[in-house]
Amino acid sequence: MSSIKLFKKEINNTIGAFVEQVYEWELSHPEADLKSSEKLVDKAIALFDDLIQKIHEEKRKKEKTTFGPLRQSLQKSLEALEKELDKLA
Template sequence: MANKRDLKKDINYVLGDIIEAVYLWELENPDKDNKSGEEIIDEAITSFDGFMARANERSLENAKKHFKTLRDDLEKTATELVKKVNAL
């Protein structure tokens, strides 16, 4: 199992890349409405905060199961956000 530090880095990189993709879309399409892009960024930031809070939990009964669930949730959230970015 990877350590907690690597999980936190993965959370940061994945959600950061999604935010960066939205910013690039906004730069490439200045004439389009940015409201939907801002909503995606806000959702990514909210997700980041939630994932980091879950990653920093101290009292865990089954740490391996907790972190596996966290990784699965990160993958699902990232997939949903990428679909939204592609729909822009």
């Protein structure tokens, strides 16, 4: 069972890694329109804000049961964002 602090770090690191991927894509495609990649970064930041808000809203009696759906939501959302990034190339 992980603590809230560790789960927040996991969210931060995971979304931060995705944002870095987007920035690397921007550097490797200087001729591309950056508006679409900026939208992906905005979506990632919105996902971060949403997950952190959900952590604070939940009345947690059992952290493991609360974090499970949130962790799945994080993974599914990031997979969708990564597919969008792949479509940009």
